[in-house]
Amino acid sequence: MSKYESHLDLCFSALGDPTRRMILQRLARGKASVSELAACHDMALPSFMAHLKKLETAGLITSAKQGRTRICQLSPDAFAPAKDWLSEQSDIWEGRLDRFDTYIETLLQEDDT
Amino acid sequence: MSKYESHLDLCFSALGDPTRRMILQRLARGKASVSELAACHDMALPSFMAHLKKLETAGLITSAKQGRTRICQLSPDAFAPAKDWLSEQSDIWEGRLDRFDTYIETLLQEDDT
DNA sequence: ATAATACTTAGCAATGGGGCTAAGTATCGG
DNA sequence: CCGATACTTAGCCCCATTGCTAAGTATTAT
Structure with missing residues (x-):
């Protein structure tokens, strides 16, 4: 590792x-x-x-x-790999259809904690 | 720290x-x-x-x-702070007028090493 | 009530990160 | 050549990180 x-x-x-x-x-x-x-x-x-x-x-x-x-x-393009990884994840996250619903749902569930 | x-x-x-x-x-x-x-x-x-x-x-x-x-x-916008910092630096770097010249210059200077 | 499930806490070991000083090497200026 | 400058290497210290096992707690299922 x-x-x-x-x-x-x-x-x-x-x-x-x-x-x-x-x-x-x-x-x-x-x-x-x-x-x-x-x-x-x-x-x-x-x-x-x-x-x-x-x-x-x-x-x-x-x-x-x-x-x-x-x-x-x-370095030229020093930050490209990091930026690319972050953008990739953001894109996946933002592409989720149930993203907003999921978040609201969890906010509501937090009352049970 | x-x-x-x-x-x-x-x-x-x-x-x-x-x-x-x-x-x-x-x-x-x-x-x-x-x-x-x-x-x-x-x-x-x-x-x-x-x-x-x-x-x-x-x-x-x-x-x-x-x-x-x-x-x-x-987290919603989990990656925003990291992405923002990286973009900020990239913008400054890319905004430099002598960016390209500086790089070429250094490549040439590497011959002296 | 009991047992299984799903974490959670506590405590320990090995490693690496980030700081230091002291001493070494390689130019540069005179 | 000699001293000053600009790193560079070596070696040490301390604490944080990352892994583990063993034992504890809280829910759920029977």
């Missing part, structure tokens, strides 16, 4: 941390070096780098070294 | 597990009892229930007891 983690596992898990989402928000506005990114996070550099590594492993960002500096940026 | 976890943290973290995504996929097709949901997962019931609890804490599903049976279903 840890060796064959799917891309979606990695992707959603990576998104489940506020530090990492903030990094992504910053990178959506343009590429940046590790230390530029780290500047506004009150965290030791190795800890911060671990977050970058998770984002890269999840395919959400890419990075490359220029001299002693590492430049990071969002 | 663990007491004030945002809704998005809980939501994305919940989505980062294949068992939990399978539960959501099943529930997108209609509500079901705990044992119905558990049937196709090779896992002890308490372990399985822990997954349901995470989904409920994240606001992705709701559940209510009918007699000795607990019925689960997707």
Whole structure:
């Protein structure tokens, strides 16, 4: 369960941390070096780098070294897999004919709890 | 950092597990009892229930007891917060004028690595 | 009343996530 | 060449996650 983690596992898990989402928000506005990114996070550099590594492993960002500096940026279509999965589920849910009835029905049943 | 976890943290973290995504996929097709949901997962019931609890804490599903049976279903708009966050980031990314140039530039720079 | 069913609670073990410091490597500037 | 800069690696700590079993509770069926 840890060796064959799917891309979606990695992707959603990576998104489940506020530090990492903030990094992504910053990178959506343009590429940046590790230390530029780290500047506004009150965290030791190795800890911060671990977050970058998770984002890269999840395919959400890419990075490359220029001299002693590492430049990071969002992967093109970084969010597509996550968005696609979510949309798929929403579509199935919204396509259900009895969706609304089911919900009302349950609201009523909650009185019995 | 663990007491004030945002809704998005809980939501994305919940989505980062294949068992939990399978539960959501099943529930997108209609509500079901705990044992119905558990049937196709090779896992002890308490372990399985822990997954349901995470989904409920994240606001992705709701559940209510009918007699000795607990019925689960997707929350209406369960995926909206996650989808909205992702769309927001994508929009910012796609709105960047230098997006394409930036990417090409980096591809070229990778030769130096 | 009893037994079966459907969870539920309690408690434990293994693992991984997320933080740290200290020390190492690889440029760059002078 | 030497010091400063920008990561990078190694190793440790603590707590959360994810699985388990065993035992408990609440309904339903007989």
